[in-house]
Amino acid sequence: SQTIHQWPATLVQPVGSPLSLECTVEGTSNPNLYWYRQAAGRGLQLLFYSVGIGQISSEVPQNLSASRPQDRQFILSSKKLLLSDSGFYLCASLGVGRGLNYGYTFGSGTRLTVV
């Protein structure tokens, strides 16, 4: 079965500082990978998805970026954080051969507070 590792679990960063959140996947190869954000009182918003190494699609224009340097590694970055970047960030995976009847596998998330 797939396992997603996300770190750190919580992060407090000052406005204007850089960000790097890492996600790694075990138990599958060539998965589709996703970054979601849950803002306070809101649903899950898709930020980026990737169907392969170096392939990134952005859903929401913003000061965040994503990269996929390896098959099972997905990184969310920012050069300068804004207060509005605060939220709960989730990495998700859909493994090859796994139909949607299994849903996405989510990581445990990173709670980011920008102060």
Next chain:
Amino acid sequence: DQQVKQNSPSLSVQEGRISILNCDYTNSMFDYFLWYKKYPAEGPTFLISISSIKDKNEDGRFTVFLNKSAKHLSLHIVPSQPGDSAVYFCAATYNNNDMRFGAGTRLTVKP
């Protein structure tokens, strides 16, 4: 653009009774619908799904109903247990890369 809507932010039921969580969608292209359960400070976990070619899918205490003409789906939990207390997200997709989530409904099951 909120294509998946969960209009009830919270729901409280008594243990042993039925919990009904509702979800509406606007995009007729959606062909797969899912429910996720989320505990605080954790990622969502997949609960149950349904294809648009079906109107019901059952898995133990959980049943999802789909009414395509009304663009509405619901999750029934019978009987409800205190451990079911969590936030439930409805999701819909028409391809693997565009899964849309509702805002979630917080279910509280009282002993």
